[in-house]
Amino acid sequence: MTSTADERRAEPRWLNQEELAAWLANSAIMISLPAALDARMQRESQLTFFEYMVLSVLSEQEDRTMQMSALAVRTSASLSRLSHVVGRLETRGLLTRSRIPGAGRRTNTTLTEAGHDVVVAAAPGHVAAVREYLIDSLEPRDLKALQRIGTAVEAAINGAAVPQATTEQ
Amino acid sequence: MTSTADERRAEPRWLNQEELAAWLANSAIMISLPAALDARMQRESQLTFFEYMVLSVLSEQEDRTMQMSALAVRTSASLSRLSHVVGRLETRGLLTRSRIPGAGRRTNTTLTEAGHDVVVAAAPGHVAAVREYLIDSLEPRDLKALQRIGTAVEAAINGAAVPQATTEQ
DNA sequence: GTGCAGAACTTGATGCGTCAACAACGCGCC
């Protein structure tokens, strides 16, 4: 379907009323929601939303341990960003790093007791915020719709990130 | 600590499967989508998503002019953030600032010719990106749903932004 | 067994966002 990008670029089909309304409404989700969640997590738990995600994912693991690169995938972050954040969390004593011997440069990250306590303490507030700002104001059908939309967006982005090099010149 | 919140905090109703799925899917919209849009705008137009918004809003005005505070509301940004960004855009020659005489400290921002050219050049790519990553992969019913969801989120956040004063106890 | 490629991080420079002062101005008060 994607012919030469130039063709499309020349005539971009503007948004009709329906589409424009959806796009504007979407910016509430894209912009206001993360800001609100971040501010609240910061206020209540001295954690960034992203920091919470990192600790939370670790706490779900059997041994509260995960390799950096796996953690990066799980939190959809770059290894670089993760490294910075993990470094900070380490100095705060919430987790530790350790090289896996005989495995290249692989590094494991493990939640400490203190880190675990922090996640446990922060979790209820996190859930409450997610409910308050998003889930609880949605009817069941919109809950379903949100799943579809999110899935579609993910596919569109990842599909476009590695575009169809196959078959088409 | 907020004492009244403790009651709620004690039993936070975790997310059921349906809700969890919606929340996970939502993170694609909240995290991946803005990142993708931003990266693409930057690549194609040397503009941040937010910078594009500023220029775009200005270009919609009759005289391509708007007061700082109005522009801030329109772009849901703090006056501080806007001031920084406008400062940068001004040094790039895309807009100009001018004090409104006899009106306190009010300042008008006006798009320059160069600025207008930049928006016009960037717009098609912007629309294409919005379509590609979001709009075009949604069925009509989900377009509708997205409107409802966005509206609900906005209400939830702004309603909660001025919360505990109006305790419904 | 040396050297080269690639994987898995780490680090440093740079830029943007936020938050807390600060500055400039009109207005109403007395």
Add this chain to the structure above:
DNA sequence: GGCGCGTTGTTGACGCATCAAGTTCTGCAC
């Protein structure tokens, strides 16, 4: 008619994200 006072913007310090190197390993080629 000078004095707070609220409005409107600006500025600087600081924290976090990103991008481009750099580092440290393993493994394979020859």
